[in-house]
Amino acid sequence: xxxxxxxxxxxxxxxxxxxxxxxxxxxxxxxxxxxxxxxxxxxxxxxxxxxxxxxxxxxxxxxxxxxxxxxxxxxxxxxxxxxxxxxxxxxxxxxxxxxxxxxxxxxxxxxxxxxxxxxxxxxxxxxxxxxxxxxxxxxxxxxxxxxxxxxxxxxxxxxxxxxxxxxxxxxxxxxxxxxxxxxxxxxxxxxxxxxxxxxxxxxxxxxxxxxxxxxxxxxxxxxxxxxxxxxxxxxxxxxxxxxxxxxxxxxxxxxxxxxxxxxxxxxxxxxxxxxxxxxxxxxxxxxxxxxxxxxxxxxxxxxxxxxxxxxxxxxxxxxxxxxxxxxxxxxxxxxxxxxxxxxxxxxxxxxxxxxxxxxxxxxxxxxxxxxxxxxxxxxxxxxx
Numbered sequence: 433x434x435x436x437x438x439x440x441x442x443x444x445x446x447x448x449x450x451x452x453x454x455x456x457x458x459x460x461x462x463x464x465x466x467x468x469x470x471x472x473x474x475x476x477x478x479x480x481x482x483x484x485x486x487x488x489x490x491x492x493x494x495x496x497x498x499x500x501x502x503x504x505x506x507x508x509x510x511x512x513x514x515x516x517x518x519x520x521x522x523x524x525x526x527x528x529x530x531x532x533x534x535x536x537x538x539x540x541x542x543x544x545x546x547x548x549x550x551x552x553x554x555x556x557x558x559x560x561x562x563x564x565x566x567x568x569x570x571x572x573x574x575x576x577x578x579x580x581x582x583x584x585x586x587x588x589x590x591x592x593x594x595x596x597x598x599x600x601x602x603x604x605x606x607x608x609x610x611x612x613x614x615x616x617x618x619x620x621x622x623x624x625x626x627x628x629x630x631x632x633x634x635x636x637x638x639x640x641x642x643x644x645x646x647x648x649x650x651x652x653x654x655x656x657x658x659x660x661x662x663x664x665x666x667x668x669x670x671x672x673x674x675x676x677x678x679x680x681x682x683x684x685x686x687x688x689x690x691x692x693x694x695x696x697x698x699x700x701x702x703x704x705x706x707x708x709x710x711x712x713x714x715x716x717x718x719x720x721x722x723x724x725x726x727x728x729x730x731x732x733x734x735x736x737x738x739x740x741x742x743x744x745x746x747x748x749x750x751x752x753x754x755x756x757x758x759x760x761x762x763x764x765x766x767x768x769x770x771x772x773x774x775x776x777x778x779x780x781x782x783x784x785x786x787x788x789x790x791x792x793x794x795x796x797x798x799x800x801x802x803x804x805x806x807x808x809x810x811x812x813x814x815x816x
Contacts, residue, residue: 473746535552540737574637
């Protein structure tokens with residue numbers, strides 16, 4: 433049985449017989465004023481019964497003073513500050529929920545009870561197959577994290593793989609792992625802004641759940657830069673998470689989750705304020721597809737793996753709870769509570785269909801491009 437308890441009697445009186453504004457619950461849970469007995473994830477599953485999503489002055493203030501300015505800027509300095517604040521917190525912080533694989537993107541599960549590590553290996557192998565990697569290919573992974581994909585693909589497909597990240601902590605651990613696997617001759621990770629990646633052209637380029645961070649303002653420039661780095665015969669793999677498109681008449685309330693509603697907006701503001709500031713390009717497929725075409729790409733395939741995204745985050749949530757004492761000892765209870773809420777709530781983005789996790793394969797729109805390669809080497813995709 434899941435239930436709320438209030439450490440402050442005034443707060444308890446205020447919400448004893450009323451729904452709690454979700455923004456109030458977020459703040460009070462993070463600072464410890466509200467406790468949850470039982471499973472927070474299960475409590476949030478029934479959130480429609482005990483919260484409301486009334487727009488608050490705190491949200492208005494955040495939109496005006498933080499969200500809109502970051503939407504308009506997205507300079508190198510601003511993006512670097514976002515990354516350092518998030519990813520350079522400490523590798524042990526992330527290992528507490530990511531596990532040994534240290535992969536911070538959606539996995540792909542073969543069965544509902546498959547381990548997280550096996551599902552991440554499956555996803556990475558699928559990326560290599562969708563990119564049609566061949567021995568000797570020059571692969572670029574933009575936003576490579578701790579380099580697991582770079583190292584695995586270099587080893588499995590014998591490609592020359594380069595990863596780039598803004599996080600020094602990620603570069604250091606990735607380089608250590610590459611050396612431990614004796615892959616220094618064909619795998620490397622560089623601390624580099626994606627806007628500073630040098631040529632020449634790469635045969636294959638991958639980017640998994642990093643493009644959300646380039647911002648709406650820079651999304652077209654980002655895709656054009658990828659096009660400039662990609663060989664004319666090359667392939668580009670993009671994995672990107674985004675919310676669903678609202679209906680034409682705007683945001684509506686829909687308890688069945690068919691369209692955007694106020695809960696989606698509140699979740700997006702929470703993510704932008706506390707978890708991924710500056711990651712404002714979590715947008716619908718319609719936007720992403722139009723941007724691809726405008727940048728001169730031809731989309732070859734699109735697959736929505738949002739159910740795998742939800743399952744991945746649920747595994748992270750379970751890992752996080754198992755490491756509760758270790759996290760609190762190293763980072764304090766507030767950081768534990770914040771990530772506990774983030775992971776518990778984010779599961780529903782995938783499993784309730786409130787968002788997408790898209791895998792897109794594209795190439796340059798050239799008449800001379802050999803499209804028959806997708807017939808000759810086509811593999812039956814695993815069921816999502």
